[in-house]
Structures are given as C-alpha cells and as structure tokens.
Amino acid sequence: MTASTDRPRRALVTGASSGIGAATVRRLRADGWDVVATARRADRLAALARETGADTVVADLTRDADVAALVAHVRDTGGLDAVVNNAGGALGQDTVEHGDIEQWRSMYELNVLGTLRVVQGVLPLLRERGAGDVVVVTSTAAHGAYPGGAGYTGAKHAERMLATTLRWELVGEPIRVVEIAPGAVATEEFSLVRFGGDAERAAQVYEGYQPLVADDVADTIAWSLSRPPHVNVDLLVVRPRAQANNTTIARTGV
Numbered sequence: 722m723t724a725s726t727d728r729p730r731r732a733l734v735t736g737a738s739s740g741i742g743a744a745t746v747r748r749l750r751a752d753g754w755d756v757v758a759t760a761r762r763a764d765r766l767a768a769l770a771r772e773t774g775a776d777t778v779v780a781d782l783t784r785d786a787d788v789a790a791l792v793a794h795v796r797d798t799g800g801l802d803a804v805v806n807n808a809g810g811a812l813g814q815d816t817v818e819h820g821d822i823e824q825w826r827s828m829y830e831l832n833v834l835g836t837l838r839v840v841q842g843v844l845p846l847l848r849e850r851g852a853g854d855v856v857v858v859t860s861t862a863a864h865g866a867y868p869g870g871a872g873y874t875g876a877k878h879a880e881r882m883l884a885t886t887l888r889w890e891l892v893g894e895p896i897r898v899v900e901i902a903p904g905a906v907a908t909e910e911f912s913l914v915r916f917g918g919d920a921e922r923a924a925q926v927y928e929g930y931q932p933l934v935a936d937d938v939a940d941t942i943a944w945s946l947s948r949p950p951h952v953n954v955d956l957l958v959v960r961p962r963a964q965a966n967n968t969t970i971a972r973t974g975v
C-alpha cells in the first residue's frame with residue numbers, strides 16, 4: 722500500500738533464492754523498493770544481494786526459531802510495508818493411494834505452516850507502519866484438482882484458505898491481502914525439486930508450449946502492490962495462454 726512518507730517502501734520476499742522469488746526481488750528493487758530476501762541457501766542469497774542490493778537473511782521457514790530471527794531482523798533494520806509469501810513447492814506426483822506421507826507433511830509444513838509463521842510474525846510490523854500488504858503466492862493448484870496432485874493441491878488449497886480468511890479477518894484495517902495464483906511457470910527448480918532431481922521428467926512439464934516465466938509472475942506481484950491504497954487485488958490467476966486448466970495444455974509448439 723502506498724506509504725505517506727518519502728522513504729522507499731520495504732518488502733520481505735520469501736523463497737528468494739530462485740525462480741519467482743528471485744525475480745520478484747529483482748523487480749521490486751528495480752521499482753525502488755527496499756527488499757529483505759530470504760531462503761535457506763546463503764550462497765544464492767549472497768549473489769542476489771550483490772546483484773540487486775537487497776538485504777538478505779538465511780532462514781528455514783519450517784523452523785519457528787528461524788522465522789522469529791527473520792522477523793526480528795526485519796523489525797530492527799527498518800520495519801516492513803509488504804510481505805511476499807512465495808516460498809513453497811511440490812514434492813512428487815503420486816496418486817492418493819500411493820502418496821508419500823513424508824512428502825505430504827513437508828508440503829504442508831512449507832506451503833501452509835511456513836506462510837502462517839511468516840504472516841503471524843510480520844503482521845505486528847505492518848500494523849506499526851499503519852498500513853501494509855500481504856501477498857500470498859498460491860497456484861492454480863489451489864483452485865482445482867488433478868490426478869497425482871492431491872498432496873500439492875491440498876497444501877495450496879489450505880494456503881489459499883489462509884489468505885482468504887486473513888482478508889476477511891482484517892477487514893477494516895489498512896492491510897491488503899493479495900493472492901497470486903500462477904499456472905505453469907518454467908522456473909529452474911520447481912519441477913526439478915518436485916521430481917527429486919530428475920531433469921528429464923522436469924523438462925517434460927514445459928515441453929511443446931510456451932509456459933510462463935518467473936518475470937511474468939513477478940510482474941503481477943509488483944502490479945498488485947502498486948495499486949492505489951483503496952484497491953485490493955483479492956485474487957489474480959495467471960496462466961500460459963496454452964493452458965486452460967491444471968490438466969489441459971495445448972502442446973502445439975507455440
């Protein structure tokens with residue numbers, strides 16, 4: 722939300738070491754934001770800091786103590802105007818019958834409870850500012866099912882409910898809650914992580930059509946954050962033109 726002072730707005734971006742998160746850091750920095758970028762991999766964050774001038778904090782969002790330290794750092798170094806809850810991902814594509822309990826647990830722990838931890842931590846900081854924005858990057862997987870997807874779609878549906886419920890609970894406060902739901906985005910790691918490092922299987926996800934790229938999603942995040950203060954972009958669904966839904970992709974080569 723637009724701040725009333727002349728100082729740059731400050732955003733916390735999670736999952737900033739690759740893909741959509743890194744693109745969002747680059748985009749917000751280019752737009753004049755101060756940014757705190759967080760993820761687990763220190764080397765990647767250091768490279769992003771050198772490139773963009775973003776402040777960085779190494780944190781595992783599945784750990785209470787890491788998130789507490791992250792929030793304390795943000796509070797002590799200038800506070801916060803917006804948080805982009807982007808860290809997340811999918812593990813495996815097994816049927817419900819053969820779903821791996823540990824993979825389901827990890828997806829819930831990161832996509833849902835990781836976002837919950839960060840939101841709970843930063844809400845007081847946003848209130849201190851008198852206004853603020855909470856962006857949650859869910860997925861079209863938060864809006865529909867597909868065979869083999871229940872572990873991920875279940876977690877993303879829960880994350881979406883977190884965002885929707887939070888918006889309802891905060892009504893009347895000057896805090897916006899924005900859900901960004903992308904379809905297929907060809908990031909360097911999302912499908913690689915999903916398929917346990919199987920590069921061939923990961924590449925197949927994006928074959929035969931033009932998927933979104935991380936910058937496309939960063940663009941929607943930056944746009945949502947730059948609307949006038951009275952405008953809340955509740956939900957922005959963005960897909961490749963070739964993708965009709967989670968299971969229908971026109972692999973026609975364009």
Ligand SMILES: NC(=O)c1ccc[n+]([C@@H]2O[C@H](COP(=O)([O-])OP(=O)(O)OC[C@H]3O[C@@H](n4cnc5c(N)ncnc54)[C@H](OP(=O)(O)O)[C@@H]3O)[C@@H](O)[C@H]2O)c1
Nearest residue numbers: 736738739740741760761762781782809810860906908911
């Ligand atoms: N790519 C797609 O097709 C797509 C589509 C719709 C929605 N999304 C959603 O968009 C978001 C970003 O996806 P992406 O494609 O950019 O994925 P990505 O390239 O795999 O990036 C995931 C990010 O999350 C971080 N992360 C993973 N586990 C973490 C943990 N325990 N604690 C803190 N950070 C952690 C990773 O960094 P470290 O490993 O360094 O911690 C990385 O920066 C996710 O929420 C994903 O579900 C993606």
